[in-house]
Amino acid sequence: MGKYRDLTGQKFDRLTVVKYIGRNKINRGAIWLCECCCENKTKIEVEARRLKAGTKKSCGCLQRESITKHNLSRTRIYKIHKSMMDRCNNPNSKTNYDNYGARGIRVCEEWLGDEGFINFYKWSLENGYDDLLTLDRKDVNGNYEPENCRWATKKEQGNNRRDNTLIKHNGEVKTLSQWAEKAGLHISTLLNRIKRGGDLAVILSTPPQKAKKQSNIKGxxxxxxxxxxxxxxxxxxxxxxxxxxxxxxxxxxxxxxxxxxxxxxxxxxxxx
Ligand SMILES: [Zn+2]
Structure with missing residues (x-):
């Protein structure tokens, strides 16, 4: 055991040194077990040089506190989180609860509760959040949870809304709106044509009948x-x-x- 200055009992911001652990195998720096003074009383191992340089001041609670609900409550992500919570949990809200909460769609534990918004905020930034994108669920019958959510454009979201209707044609599988776009048709035109029946190849290759039909009657x-x-x-x-x-x-x-x-x-x- 080499020589080191005993730091036991010393306080570095929120961290109090509890005991010596050993040397860092790579750089030979002394490692100390420290306890954070926050409510979690988290114990972590920190190198002496990081304590002295002040680059490690807490168990991580300081960083978490710097992102508080207060200073983020005006952000777009905050509003999106709130409306997601309302849709799923608040039968009295006017935010479409019938189509979400009432259908059993839930918000995951991680995004609920006191830390819920912060967790959602961090997830958003780490997963490509952009002011132009909207929160989308990959499976429209699934829950709001990291595995089932993404930040998507309105168009991607539109495609997803019709993901239940996948159509295979010429070896290609596309959603209704993707087929409509490819054929240059309005989606409702395509839907109507499909309802009326017929060969999909003909349906897709028939151009929209713009202004072809005329009544010749005023009004x-x-x-x-x-x-x-x-x-x-x-x-x-x-x-x-x-x-x-x-x-x-x-x-x-x-x-x-x-x-x-x-x-x-x-x-x-x-x-x-
Ligand atoms: Zn702490």
Whole structure:
């Protein structure tokens, strides 16, 4: 045993030296067992030179305290953590509890409780957090936990929402929204076409029918997005939505009916 200055009982910030442990095998530095004065009374082994240089001042509690809820409560991550907690744990909140907590989706232990936010904050920074990204669960039926969460773009998240509907075509497996994007179709157009049935190759290669369908009747236009006829009537220089119709005939009937009722109302209340 070489010579060393006895540090037993000395205090270095939060660490009090308890006893000598031995030499560091690599650099021969003296290692001391220290106890931290924080509530955990954690015991750790520290090299003498680090104690003297002040590069190790606590068991790690000092660093943890420097990241407090207080100075992070205005961050975006704080808001995201709060709304996640509300969705899963607060039936009285207006944050969609029905689709989360009520469906059994939970927040993991690590992200709950007093240290929960700090743990979530650290996890976020270590896992690619960015102000433009949103918190996404890989398995939409899974819990909020590190293994099931990631920071994703809105688009990635959108893809994920439809991950239950994977479609294999020409040896490629894609989500509905990925197929729609590839084919240059609006996702609802693709969904409607699939519902109506037919060969997927044809469905994907048929271009969107932009403005091809025309009623030639004032106020009735084809709504590609809903695959329905849209009746709009001019009133006080504004176009007023009346309804969507599968058949053009129904849209025409609705238009006639609407105009008749309007005429009756105008005559009833109108000029003498
Ligand atoms: Zn400590």
């Amino acid at each position: 009735i236009i084809w709504a590609e997005r809903y695959q329905k006829w849209h009746l709009l009537i001019r009133e006080n220089k504004k176009r007023k939505h009346v309804g969507y119709y599968v058949n053009l005939e129904d849209a025409i009937k609705a238009k006639d009916m609407y105009l008749k009722i309007r005429e009756v109302n105008n005559n009833g209340t109108g000029k003498m």
